[in-house]
Amino acid sequence: MGNRLIFGLILVGMIPGLLMGQPDIHASVDARRIYVGDTFTYKVEVKNSDSTPTIHLPASRKLSVVSGPMQSTSFSIMNGVQSSTRSVSYTMVALEPGELTIPPSEVVIRNKRYQSNAVQLEVLPQPGSGTKAAPGGSRNDRQLQQTQPQSKSVPAPEIMLRAEPNRTDIVVGEPVTITYKLYTQVRVYNYGIDKLPDAVGFWSEEIPLTGQPQLKAEIVDGVNYQSAVLKKVVYYPTRPGELTIEPLRVNLEVQSKRRRSRNTFFSDPFFDDVFSHEKKVLFSNSLKLKVSDVPRPTPPNYSGAVGKFRLSARLDTNTIHVNDAVGLHVTLEGTGNFKTLNLPDITLPDGIDMFKPEKEEKVRLVNEVYQGYKRMTYLLVPRAAGEMVIPAFTLVYYDSDAKKYRTAETKRLTLQVKPLSGEQPLITSGYSREEVALMNQDLRFIKLQGAKFVPMGYRVLNQWWYHTTMMMGLVAMLGVVLYTRRQEKIGSDKALGRRLRAHNRAQTLLKSARKVVMDEKQVYALLSQAVVGYIGDRLNLPEKALDTDALIHELTQRKISEQLVSEVRALLIRLDMGRFAPGADSAEPPELIQNARQILTRLSRELKE
Amino acid sequence: MLVTALLFTAITSGADLQRLMDDADAAYTSGNFPEAVNLYSQILKSGYTSAVLEYNLGNAYFKIDEIGPAILHLERARRLVPRDEDISFNLDYVKVYRKGQLDLPEKSALVKTFESLRNYFTLNELAWTLLILWLAVVTTSILYWFRRGGRGSKALLYVFLTSSLLFILTAGWTVDRYRLDSREQIVVMTDEVQIHSAPVETSKVLFILREGMEGTVRERTDGWCEIKLADGKTGWIPTHAIASI
Known part of the structure; x- marks a missing residue:
């Protein structure tokens, strides 16, 4: 009962909103002056809107969204006038010092577009670090920092995160290791990394770090830092071109020095902890990597493999009977872009049936490259007697160290097949007849046309118009019955x-x-x-x-x-x-x-x- | 999640999606499967999906020997278009390459026919059919009401009765489909995972599942999921090892 009353009140409260044309949109922030790396709340409020607005944030390099959007709605009755306010808020972090203007956001309400106001903020440099910004955004180039020592007037930041690649000239398929290193002058209590940064065009794998990050004293541009490796990721580029690895975001809990300009009203020498904890969001620099293509023209049957490989093939036995099964092992060993390459296809002489290969793979990151082997074991069943020759397998790969193409090759194998002996061995491949039939086929090709895109999880049943139409049908039927009943009454009276x-x-x-x-x-x-x-x-x-x-x-x-x-x-x-x-x-x-x-x-x- | 959604609002127009799709198809066709996987996954981040997209992505994953994601995406494709032969074929084909298989009793032809019929339509198709049948019921009932005893009223009555019957059947079918779709199905994504008797790391290991095997979620707790397999076995699996279809 109470619920219904509240619901009714809400409905009544919405009426003025429904009647109004232009909604009242206001964007605001919770702090006018902040420090670089500090978070603040950006809020867009819409008064008297009957539906939740969708906000398209303006693009800005000077800030980054930490979390959000969070939505809330409030109703109020003031002087007998009801009003509702829907607000959408984001937690953002400022990345550069100076005047920061958040451009107007686009607000979409019921497919209509409106603009909010722009908001101005003053971003102060990190206290104690002069005017230098915390490293963030692509502005902060690593090379630049290393080659040009900073002048005395621009002190280094007290904490920064750097993405450091171990090499810069890379060929497609060649690994590059990025080390994310934290340099700090303050104590760090805790850190968290939500996810690896977006890296379009890469195959990435994290190198697991053992134990807690070890702190090392290091001098960067004449400034003493404690450095720690937070993350190490190996990236295998899958296509040439200039590829970007987005900045890594780290949430930190650091010791903060007391700030003078803030909270002066409440500051108390006894209660204001000199070493208080402070939450901070830190971004590494983004990396632009030039990935060159393998030299052109590529050899005719180039496999796409880059690295150093050895290929070998082996038969379980060299002499068998007709209809007997023998295993053929093809092994590719070495280092290189294992994850993204396939073993060469097998072509067999007539008279041998081949069953589904068993795949075995042991590839690990060793010294920041993939190393290991991939092995396929084919089950061969000769159906005719004689000497069968299994041709050599070849794999053409690009040797990135020698900078040229090489061919890994196996020996030719011969298999002596003897005619049927008295007893007929059973083939126990462990698969049902249907499965064997399937294996003899191949994966069907992808569909190149007819992609019809629908929103994920779209359900007709969840749409409001669906239920409205259903209800309208019911109302129509009831209406007809009531109408004819009336007509009949008229007829009889x-x-x-x-x-x-x-x-x-x-x-x-x-x-x-x-x-x-x-x-x-x-x-x-x-x-x-x-x-x-x-x-x-x-x-x-x-x-x-x-x-x-x-x-x-x-x-x-x-x-x-x-x-x-x-x-x-x-x-x-x-x-x-x-x-x-x-x-x-x-x-x-x-x-x-x-x-x-x-x-x-x-x-x-x-x-x- | 929402932040990425915002980042990708820029590519929600159909033409953009189609262009990415063409790039991905080209990568697949030229044999650069990792790049194809990359690009197809990119499209999925836009919040839009398509049976063709899921199918192609599943195939690309299979080509780089990632059986788990391959099965995941092919299953998603089949949910979108359950009658597509290519999708069903590739799904069956890929499943043969799983390292572990369940010991399931052979299904009889009758059961197979029933199941394929049951899965013939998607929930959206059933919902649309239901709506159209409902409108037919409403229209014919109104027309019949006005024409009682008049010319053609008998034909109207038959149409009304037939559509009512179909409506009831479809309603039942829709409810069934809705309940089937609401069950959360999962695929094992890691090479090998231990199934525990309780959502605790130290509890007894009941059995082992290999990549690409499927189950239905019965319950979820923090970091764990109770699943039921097609052969009736149940157990707790850590959620990082699975993905929902």
């Missing part, structure tokens, strides 16, 4: 029927009178019929009682003003006169029709009361 039909019948007669306006006699007849019929129908009088006097008598019985009664009487007399003695009345037919209509209208009004 003669008085009611006449009363309900009276208006329509009189209108029809008036309309036909207007059509024959030239024929005076006809007009008089029709008008008389209309007025007499209307009164008769409304009062349910028997047909034969419909002469003027009887009608007037009946009318006087009802609560009708005497003036109207006399007017009706005058009209009826005029109509009778006109019918039986044409030319006696001087009134023009249109005027008469108008007169009759007015009287009918007034009659219907007074009879209703």
